[in-house]
Amino acid sequence: MKEISLYTIAFLGGIFLAVQAGFNSQLGNYLKQPVFAVVVTSFGSTLFGILLACLLTKKAPTTTLLVNVPWYLWFAGALFSMLGISFYFYTIPKLGISKVIVLGLCGQLLFSFLAGNYGWLEVPVELITPKRVLGIGAMIIGILLLNMK
Template sequence: MTSKYNLLILAFIGGVFLAMQGGLNTRLGILLKNPVLASLVAFFSSTVFALIFVLFNFKAIPTILQIREIPFYLWFTGGFFSVLGISLYYYTIPKLGISTMISIGLFGQLIFAVIAGNYGWLNLPLEPITLKKIIGISSMIIGVLLINIK
């Protein structure tokens, strides 16, 4: 059983990896002179690595019934939003800087996550907005401002 502490560490490491890939792939986009092409390269290599991980961790093949129960839109919308979001990162990082882009991007993620969790959007668990969350969001706004005020 994985403890919440271990999950928090993994989430932190995931955030570090996302910032690293943003910086590396932004450089690729600059050298290619096209952030969307950098996204294509990143997603292609991600597909290769994901395939390798699946092959080493594969437990069972989904049944035809399980596959048919998956709503059609779930096969492509996550990838669509991923390409848009990542391409926007690669486009804006060289213009804004990585700390500005990541702080503003995380702010957008947090705002959406709090609202989506409050209403249970996307079949997410309900997480009501509390005073503690409002204080946290307010603190993040102050942090984003402090990071970005020159």
């Protein structure tokens, strides 16, 4: 049952990211500036994150724990998040949400395929196998079919 719950949460996360992309591309259109829309969205995410952390966290991280975090981990995820979201905000009004999400998913799949195989970013190793190559190939064919006119 635990695995099904995790799959469901991951699936819902994908839906939420697609919904988020649609709303935030509208915000970027209204503001005529996708990067400013990312700033507004990030501020809102920070507020919701603080609220959720206060509701769900029993104990805050200690100062010792915070000081031991490598300096780049405080900023690297935020940089890639800002760039990825900005790219989405910029391209959704031009290409449409389904194409952007499908192309973004393709990028995520290919990167995660390599990162998993080599253990990049300290993720669990998932070696490239013929079955996984076939699966990625099927996804890429699907992406091409979805984007054909």
